[in-house]
Amino acid sequence: MSQLIIPSQQADERGNVLTITPERAGWQYVGFAVFTLQPGQALEQETGEREVCLVLLSGIADLATRRAAWKNVGRRMDLFAKLAPYAAYVPAGDRYTVAAVTRLEVAVCSAPGKGTYPARLITPADVGVELRGAGNVERLIHNILPEQQPADSLLVVEVFTPEGHWSSYPPHKHDVDDLPHESRLEETYYHRIRPAHGFAVQRVYTDDRSLDAALVVRDGDAVLVPRGYHPVAAAPGYDLYYLNVMAGPVRTWKFRNDPEHAWVLESKLAAQPWRKEG
Numbered sequence: 001m002s003q004l005i006i007p008s009q010q011a012d013e014r015g016n017v018l019t020i021t022p023e024r025a026g027w028q029y030v031g032f033a034v035f036t037l038q039p040g041q042a043l044e045q046e047t048g049e050r051e052v053c054l055v056l057l058s059g060i061a062d063l064a065t066r067r068a069a070w071k072n073v074g075r076r077m078d079l080f081a082k083l084a085p086y087a088a089y090v091p092a093g094d095r096y097t098v099a100a101v102t103r104l105e106v107a108v109c110s111a112p113g114k115g116t117y118p119a120r121l122i123t124p125a126d127v128g129v130e131l132r133g134a135g136n137v138e139r140l141i142h143n144i145l146p147e148q149q150p151a152d153s154l155l156v157v158e159v160f161t162p163e164g165h166w167s168s169y170p171p172h173k174h175d176v177d178d179l180p181h182e183s184r185l186e187e188t189y190y191h192r193i194r195p196a197h198g199f200a201v202q203r204v205y206t207d208d209r210s211l212d213a214a215l216v217v218r219d220g221d222a223v224l225v226p227r228g229y230h231p232v233a234a235a236p237g238y239d240l241y242y243l244n245v246m247a248g249p250v251r252t253w254k255f256r257n258d259p260e261h262a263w264v265l266e267s268k269l270a271a272q273p274w275r276k277e278g
Contacts, residue, residue: 002213002215003224004204004213004215004223004224004225004226005215005217005221005222005223005224006018006020006024006221006222006223006224007218007220007221007222008034008220008221008222011035011036014035014043015035015036015037015038015041015043016033016034016035017034017035017036017220018032018033018034018190018220018222019032019033020032020033020188020222020224025186025188025224025226026226027186027226028186029111029112029153029186029247029248030109030110030111030186030187030188030245030246030247031050031108031109031110031111032107032108032109032110032188032190032222032245033107033108033110034057034105034106034107034108034190034220035098035104035105035106035108036103036104036105037059037061037098037100037103037104037105037106038100038103038104039100039101039102039103040099040100041099041100042097042098042099042100043097043098043099043106043108044095044096044097044098045095045096045108046094046095047090047091047092047093047094047095047096047110047113048092048093049092049093049112049113050092050110050111050112050113051089051090051091051092051110051111051112051113051115051151051152051153051154052089052090052096052108052109052110052154053087053088053089053090053108053109053110053122053144053145053151053154053156053245054087054088054090054096054098054106054107054108054109055085055087055106055107055109055144055156055158055243056073056074056076056085056086056087056104056105056106057076057079057085057105057106057107057192057243058074058076058077058078058079058103058104058105059074059076059077059100059101059102059103059104059105059106060072060073060074060075060077060100060101060102060104061073061074061098061099061100061101061104061106062097062098062099062101063088063096063097063098063099063121064096064097064099065088065090065094065095065096065097065119066094066095066119067094067118067119068118068119068120068121070088070121072101073086073088073121074086074101074102074104075124077102079105079192079241080160080192080194080239080241082140082160083124084124084127084129084142085124085127085142085144085158086121086122086123086124087121087122087127087144087145087156088119088120088121088122089117089119089120089122089145089150089151089154090119091113091115091116091117091118091119091152092112092113092114092115092152093113093115094115094119096119107190107243109145109154109156109243109245110154111152111153111154111245111247112152112153112247113151113152113153113154114152115152116150116152117150117151117152122144122145122149126149127142127143127144128141128142128143128146129141129142129143130143133167133169133265134265136164136165136166137165137166137167137169137170137264137265138162138165139159139160139161139162139165139167140159140160141157141158141159142157142158142159142160143157144156144157144158145157146253147251147252147253151251152251153247153248153251154245154246154247154251155185155244155245155246155247155251155253156243156244156245156246157243157244158241158242158243158244159241159242159243159244160239160240160241161200161232161234161239161240161241161242162234162239163234163235163236163237163238163239163240164234164235164236164237165233165234166231166232166233166234167231167232167233167234167240167242168230168231168232169231169232169261169264169265170231170257170258170261170262170264170265171203171205171229171230171231171257171258171261172229172230172255172256172257172258173206173227173228173229173230173255173256173258174187174246174248174253174254174255174256175206175226175227175228177249177250179250179252179254180254181254181256182254182255182256183248183250183252183253183254183255184248184249184250185246185247185248185253186225186226186246186247186248187225187230187244187245187246188222188223188224188225188244188245189202189222189223189225189230189232189242189243189244190221190222190242190243190244190245191217191218191219191220191221191222191223191240191241191242192219192220192240192241192242193217193218193219193234193238193239193240193241194238194239194241195237195238196219197219198219198235198237198238199216199217199218199235199238200216200217200232200233200234200235200238200240201214201215201216201217201232201233201235202214202215202217202223202230202231202232202233203215203229203230203231204223204225204228204229204230205228205229206227206228206229211227211228217232229258
């Protein structure tokens, strides 16, 4: 298995099924974990020097920080219902508790923080929803924590890619400090597939091909994108979900499309000009 793939495991006593630390990934910024909690089970943790975005993938929970609390949060009982999620932002120097009211899947996204902004609940009404791409590169986007919303480092978005479609396409990258043209951002992809026995394919490659990996992705796998382009394809018959976490030295998403393939989307958008590029 490629070192870029981090598979999910059976839940431990805390409900943890996946953990990526910056040390494990070999980079500086992004951390990511997934927990599956049973009703009555709780996850409690200090944020320390990192800010956190808690994304409720499915289920209902009571959430609390040192200064705020929210009861019966959640409405998406099935991840593939494609409803915009509830989430919570928790700053550095705080503490959070996630108590499962129903069976709960929660993603813990983290990056370095300064404690600039207070904890807040992110409701479905706060999540930007858009269709991106056109034709067989069309996908549904939920902007959970985009750069237009306050945070110190984190960028969080989820994407639903229909069966047989491509996503993160045309291939794009964000691995050099070249603002305003391109920003340097580490990124994780957390993949879910319906039906769960299916697969997707993700390629991660650089211009010079010093990195060029074609990855077979299973349900529950996370993919590390330290650099390079990173398109994804959902196999026919299998819908694909992924949750992206990005962070880097500057909190902005500026990307560069692979010039060899940028024409593909341009031709599709020419046929459907109301669609958004990216």
